[in-house]
Amino acid sequence: MITQEQIANAVCEIYKEAAIILPTDVKNALKNAYDVEESDIAKLNIKSILDNIDIAEEKGIPMCQDTGLPIIFVKLGKVEVENLQEGIIEGVKKATQTVPLRTNVVDPLTRKNTGNNIGKSIPQINVELSDKPELELTVFPKGFGSENNNKLAMLLPGEGIGGIKKFFKEAIISAGGKPCPPTVIGVGIGGSSDMVMKLAKKALLRPVGDKNEDKRLANLEDELLTIANDTGIGPMGLGGKTTTLGVNIELADTHTAGLPVGVCVQCWAARHASITLKDE
Secondary structure, three states: OHHHHOOOOEEEEEEEEHOOOOHHHHHHHHHHHHOOOOOHHHHHHHHHHHHHHHHHHOOOOOOOOOOEEEEEEEEEEEOOOOHHHHHHHHHHHHHHOOOOOOOOOOOOOOOOOOOOEEOOEEEEEEEEEEOOOOOEEEEEEEOOOHHHHHHEEEEEEHHHHHHHHHHHHHEEEEEEEEOOOEEEEEEEEEEOHHHHHHHHHOOOOOOOOOOOOOOOHHHHHHHHHHHHHHHOOOOOHHOOOOOEEEEEEEEEEOOOOOOOEEEEEEOOOOOOOOEEOOOO
């Protein structure tokens, strides 16, 4: 059996990793962006980001003061697991104290802080069933400088790909420099209104530059990336060639009467970390 204690320790471990160490694909994308930028201000901003990443790793401290809302993706395979939810909650509490993490979770109306990053329906736990003999946990700390710039559109079927591109461009322009670009953008297409936003968020778990296996979507990812960077918003919103490092799309079938589209914005600190536990 995979015990509650194992789950708690694993969540704490990967939360620390996610908060402090940026995934290699994102770091490489930022370095490539620095190389292609021509604006001195744009290069200065990316250099500052890269220096920040190095300092966080060297000192073992979070790379951003906003250590995010605790979101956990779970792939539950054919294993026996003890108290999954309780283990995750315990792990988030432990990480909050030991990393440490900023306490971000509040009552949405009174704004009273819970003090431990645990609250009603928080951490947000997303469970997907798997045929593998393992439990995979992914911590996705989502900062709200970027989250506040997410967009949802319930387009009409006739608007098609042209409507998706138009809505995407409007979302990028509306966000401007607020989500600390260069960003990574997840796009969901299809499903229902709630499902499409989850698809967009899950898209952010794929590495930057990892193209969708569906050629239609891979081509659309390239087109949307060009649209984003052609805005000229640039690093930190101060102009430049790199507004977005990458665009990832996830798709689900939908109702004949609708075309849901979700845009999930992630800042340059595209943080996430995973671990796999086996019943041994």
